Amino acid sequence: MPTFYNDVDSRLEAALENLVTTQKSVSGSNISSVAVHTGLSSENVPEDIIVCFAESAQETISGTGTWTVSCSVMIYSSADSTGLATHRLRVSEVRDVFMDTDIATTVNADNTEVLTAIAFQNFSFSQRAEERHFVGEITFDVICYGSES
């Protein structure tokens, strides 16, 4: 039985960041030059950024240590420097990273984060303009538990 809580939100944030960082190195990626940060970070934010944020966690079944974590991945592209066409390509690429049928398996294969993902579900998208930036946001829930070690 998984340990209660076990820091699932920060582990999941880091795992999501790793997924996007891996995607950056794919040949022809539209996000190769974009910084990726976790939601809670003290790093300086550059002009364009992708933020992987585990916003809240709710225990799926009481006492089991399995959590439903609400996550957002936000893609910020400068309207002045980057432009809309590139922004749309970035959003599309990041969306495809997460809307993959094998996404839970991929997260579990990440040896740097001690976390077991059971399912990614309830995907939704939104977009907005904010302070001269185009923003694309992908939200979803992850059912997971933090492993023992």
Added chain:
Amino acid sequence: MATIAQQLASDFDAMIKDFRVTVTFNGSNYYGTMSETTKGRELDEGGMYTDVDAIITLKSGDFSTKPKAGDKIMLADCFECSLRYENYRVQSVEYPDGVTLRLAIIGLNQK
């Protein structure tokens, strides 16, 4: 006898001599003066966002293509070293007279 515009330009040249800042825009340097400046770091989702507010006054006639809102400029030289060699976003451009223009600048990712 000097026109008012000529007098303004002359006065502004004198200010630049004493309180000069150098702005790089589209690969060229321009000289002007800068207001008092506030620089902060705002914490939000994703990390620390640089928060800068300043007004730079430049000679309108120095530009063949004038800066517009959204353009990027660099402060190549100014009175505060922590502001130098950084890029900033032009938030707005004000034309107070026929001689000068005022750029309101902010950090590139300012919220």
